[in-house]
Amino acid sequence: MTLDFSPLFRSAIGFDRMQQLLDAVPDASASSYPPYNIEKLSAEDYRLTMAVAGFRAEDIEMTVKENTLVIAGKVTTDIQKGETLYRGIAARAFERRFALADHMVVEGASLENGLLHVALKRVVPEALKPRRITIATATPNTVPTIEQDTAPLAA
Template structure:
């Protein structure tokens, strides 16, 4: 397996080294796995991850969001009444799924219904990070922001 060289991108992109690491990790990650999942774009700032976790209860599932990493785990409780199976096609194993989240993406809600775990995510960009319009002044025009004078008025 070869590695990808992202150095040409860094000539014109500043501060995207984490993007290169994410692409390299995605390149090395095997597709598939257990449990199967969907990632859905609901609108510009809302996403949903849906995992097929049939047979798991809320108590057997765990969701942890730390920094930009979302980890979903499932640990089946030992069942005393295990039968004598001739064939076992339903997966009954523990799992851990990790999802790398972009900056400002937060978990909004998680719910389990009909064997599907839905995790709703929302991107909340801080006001300071949103685009803003900068006024361009003509040469020689007075500044838009005037600073108060530091001199005290003279007493008469």
């Protein structure tokens, strides 16, 4: 099934990235590990929370490049005492990619009780914020006059 987005582009300018974002939508059959939540805390603040039980801070790498946040985890092998009879806590390597909107910045991250919290904020530069444009009105002295022929019309 293909969708026709051409009606959207009739009145939209500069949305060239939309096709790239649609192409980057992950496959529904892709792995859902590790699970995560995305919360909107305010108009500009967001939080990504990812369940990473068994990972330490040094096992997780976060990078941002070209509006993409990449979170990757790889557990280093530790020498364990004893024998593991059952492993229910997944500690397999993972990589998750998140497309970030323009002007989204990662403010920081923390690992607490097996949850990785990533703080994100929309920071719009002053030059891109809406601004009011004043409309100048013409005064009688600045309005150009149009000279008209004052000769009477022939009947």
